Amino acid sequence: MIILLRFAGLGLALVVALLFAVFVGDQGPWYFAWAVGTVMIILVAAAGAVLFDAQVEQYTPEGEF
Amino acid sequence: MDLINPAVVDLSRFQFALTALYHFMFVPLTLGLTFMLAAMETVYVVTGKQIYKDMALFWGKLFGINFALGVATGLTMEFEFGTNWSMYSRFFGDMFGTPLAIEGLMAFFMESTFVGLMFFGWDRLSKPGHLAITYLVALGSNLSALWILVANASMNMPNGAHFDPETLRMTFDSFVGVVFNPDAQAKFVHTSVAGYVAASMFVMGISAFYLLRKQHREFAARSFRMAALFGIFSTVAVITLGDVLGRLDYEHQPTKIAAIEGLWHTSKPPYEPWIVAALPNDAKQESSYEIGVPFVLTPLITHSFDTPITGMIELEEAAAPRIASGITAVSALRRYEENHQAADLELFRAHQDDMGFGLLATRHAPNQDVTAIEPEQLQNVIEQTKPDILPNVFVTFWSFRLMVFLGMFFFVLFAMASYLSLKNQLERNRLFLKLCMWSIPLPVLATEFGWITAEAGRQPWTVFDRLPTFMSASTHGVSYMLFSLAGFTVLYSIFIAVELYLMFKFARLGPEAHAPHDDHADPAHLSVVAH
Ligand code: HEM
Numbered sequence: 024m025i026i027l028l029r030f031a032g033l034g035l036a037l038v039v040a041l042l043f044a045v046f047v048g049d050q051g052p053w054y055f056a057w058a059v060g061t062v063m064i065i066l067v068a069a070a071g072a073v074l075f076d077a078q079v080e081q082y083t084p085e086g087e088f
Numbered sequence: 089m090d091l092i093n094p095a096v097v098d099l100s101r102f103q104f105a106l107t108a109l110y111h112f113m114f115v116p117l118t119l120g121l122t123f124m125l126a127a128m129e130t131v132y133v134v135t136g137k138q139i140y141k142d143m144a145l146f147w148g149k150l151f152g153i154n155f156a157l158g159v160a161t162g163l164t165m166e167f168e169f170g171t172n173w174s175m176y177s178r179f180f181g182d183m184f185g186t187p188l189a190i191e192g193l194m195a196f197f198m199e200s201t202f203v204g205l206m207f208f209g210w211d212r213l214s215k216p217g218h219l220a221i222t223y224l225v226a227l228g229s230n231l232s233a234l235w236i237l238v239a240n241a242s243m244n245m246p247n248g249a250h251f252d253p254e255t256l257r258m259t260f261d262s263f264v265g266v267v268f269n270p271d272a273q274a275k276f277v278h279t280s281v282a283g284y285v286a287a288s289m290f291v292m293g294i295s296a297f298y299l300l301r302k303q304h305r306e307f308a309a310r311s312f313r314m315a316a317l318f319g320i321f322s323t324v325a326v327i328t329l330g331d332v333l334g335r336l337d338y339e340h341q342p343t344k345i346a347a348i349e350g351l352w353h354t355s356k357p358p359y360e361p362w363i364v365a366a367l368p369n370d371a372k373q374e375s376s377y378e379i380g381v382p383f384v385l386t387p388l389i390t391h392s393f394d395t396p397i398t399g400m401i402e403l404e405e406a407a408a409p410r411i412a413s414g415i416t417a418v419s420a421l422r423r424y425e426e427n428h429q430a431a432d433l434e435l436f437r438a439h440q441d442d443m444g445f446g447l448l449a450t451r452h453a454p455n456q457d458v459t460a461i462e463p464e465q466l467q468n469v470i471e472q473t474k475p476d477i478l479p480n481v482f483v484t485f486w487s488f489r490l491m492v493f494l495g496m497f498f499f500v501l502f503a504m505a506s507y508l509s510l511k512n513q514l515e516r517n518r519l520f521l522k523l524c525m526w527s528i529p530l531p532v533l534a535t536e537f538g539w540i541t542a543e544a545g546r547q548p549w550t551v552f553d554r555l556p557t558f559m560s561a562s563t564h565g566v567s568y569m570l571f572s573l574a575g576f577t578v579l580y581s582i583f584i585a586v587e588l589y590l591m592f593k594f595a596r597l598g599p600e601a602h603a604p605h606d607d608h609a610d611p612a613h614l615s616v617v618a619h
Contacts (some may be wrong), residue, residue: 040530050264053273053332057280064284065127069472071510072140075310078512081171 091456092175092561098194099569100172100561103576105543107165109536114158114587116535119233119280120287121151122226124318128311129222133215143311144222145210146599147291155229157583159195166192166578172569176550176560183249184239184261184552187267191235195520199228229399233283234273234276241272243551244542245340251554253421253436253442258551267466271336278329282324282538285498288319292505293528294595296521299514305598312514315504323498330495331388337545338389338397341552343477344545347484350375353399357386360397360592365489373401400481404474411470413439415447416510419459444554449473451558487540491586494534501527 048055125144132140153201166188169177177184202225209218242249248265249258266272279281292315298308312458317583337345345351350368352375361380389397398406424432436443446458461469507525508514514521546552550560 027408043508045427050268051273052331053270053277053619054268060281060321060325061284061406064318064325066123066132067321068127068314068318069131069134071313071506072128073135075313076135076137080510081209 116286127331172315187239194232245271284322291315296524320502351606414442491537
């Protein structure tokens with residue numbers, strides 16, 4: 024039951040997000056671009072950090088970090 | 089009606105420019121650092137690596153210093169509208185007040201509450217809980233900027249409002265129209281991502297300083313990597329939105345775009361060059377020493393190859409009938425105010441789109457009263473008013489160019505920084521690291537030039553095409569204005585001095601003072617930085 028409720032909650036959140044995206048994408052395309060772009064920039068920067076860690080592990084003796 | 093003393097108008101403008109430019113030395117960092125903190129903390133929560141928490145804590149501390157001083161400098165500005173720009177507030181307060189009030193609520197309730205939780209909640213909240221708070225701080229600070237830019241955009245492109253001849257003020261029609269004003273959207277995104285650029289340069293520059301000194305290398309190399317990637321994408325976004333703003337100016341503020349491009353005469357597509365450098369002379373209405381790149385201006389501004397862009401001289405000519413029509417509108421409105429005759433109202437309505445131009449003519453009317461203009465004087469008044477429709481070309485032209493040149497420089501710098509960081513070749517390029525360090529203030533400088541472009545380019549209006557700046561100020565005395573100007577200058581200079589002192593102090597101290605476990609100081613561990 025809890026799992027079902029959780030799915031229902033997540034589903035509702037998804038619908039709200041989609042409606043938001045459709046409305047904002049229609050009325051304010053640049054606002055929408057800002058939201059998507061900001062998330063993307065954060066993810067790229069985060070991926071860069073994770074890659075850094077991977078590079079460090081590759082270059083340094085095992086188990087250093 | 090007596091006009092406000094021009095010296096008071098100039099002093100009010102100077103004071104606003106000064107306080108706004110001072111305030112905006114703090115804002116970009118707040119807008120950008122919050123999202124960078126969120127990125128660092130995201131990596132911490134996902135990977136569980138302590139160093140990312142240290143990064144969030146250390147850069148968070150620098151953000152805290154900046155945030156406190158930024159709020160202090162911003163507060164006074166909100167009051168300035170009432171104290172120094174009461175005529176403007178009366179005319180445009182309905183429109184301007186709403187976003188400003190929402191901004192106040194955002195800044196004081198949302199931002200401040202979450203900032204408190206972000207700083208003091210590390211040990212009290214779960215990891216994802218704290219991360220959510222950091223995202224909310226970032227969202228809150230950017231949303232408060234949104235409302236200021238919505239307000240500012242409505243001065244540049246008054247959407248969602250109309251002038252009411254009964255109340256003599258602009259009346260709010262549509263909240264959605266105001267918030268989704270295309271100019272508001274573009275201004276918000278351009279300014280927000282300009283903040284990301286400033287924060288990236290800040291983090292990258294201080295990290296470069298540590299790398300140069302071989303201090304906190306693990307910490308610095310990771311911070312550098314994240315900032316470089318954050319910066320390159322943000323710079324692409326700032327340039328893209330800059331293009332959007334230029335196009336909106338072309339569509340809605342022809343005098344601003346002509347001044348930005350130093351275009352005295354209507355362009356000749358497709359050859360028309362984009363002027364890289366020139367010396368515009370406002371008095372002579374011409375530019376000397378022009379250096380341009382042919383075939384660039386038309387596609388750049390109009391996104392086509394054959395559409396001409398109207399030059400300033402032609403815009404002046406085109407304004408003549410609008411000035412005449414505006415004088416009719418203002419005269420009809422004055423009569424309607426006194427007698428409430430339907431015929432006057434009808435006449436006003438027929439000419440109301442040009443009312444601003446009638447107000448602009450006030451300065452040149454006998455006794456500064458457009459109703460007193462005799463038919464034989466009309467042409468003379470129109471001729472005198474025509475040059476008033478243009479902003480200061482030298483200032484607008486150069487502030488725009490400096491912003492754009494800096495933008496191009498950031499693109500190259502962040503691209504190289506990302507490349508060198510990804511290739512692990514940072515430390516062998518000491519000159520490049522020094523360049524990164526010295527570039528820290530440049531994005532803030534670019535945002536200042538951006539604001540000068542936007543605001544100087546909007547002149548002679550406070551509300552574009554509707555309300556002239558010289559009619560917008562309060563009726564203070566010169567000595568009052570001088571006194572308050574001196575007060576602001578001293579106070580704000582102290583704020584800047586405190587910010588710089590604290591920033592230098594804590595940046596020099598570095599992350600270790602904070603988190604004792606940045607302990608892999610052995611360069612061998614960091615071969616990745618030097619390879
Ligand atoms: C490189 C290409 C760029 C272009 C084409 C560009 C274009 C513009 C234009 C046309 C305006 C005036 C908008 C108006 O009419 O009100 C403006 C304003 C502004 N710009 Fe830029 N810009 C560029 C780069 C930058 C950079 C690098 C920064 C800062 C890092 C920046 C920060 C600002 C700010 C803060 C404003 C004032 C707020 C606004 O009106 O949006 N710009 N920009």
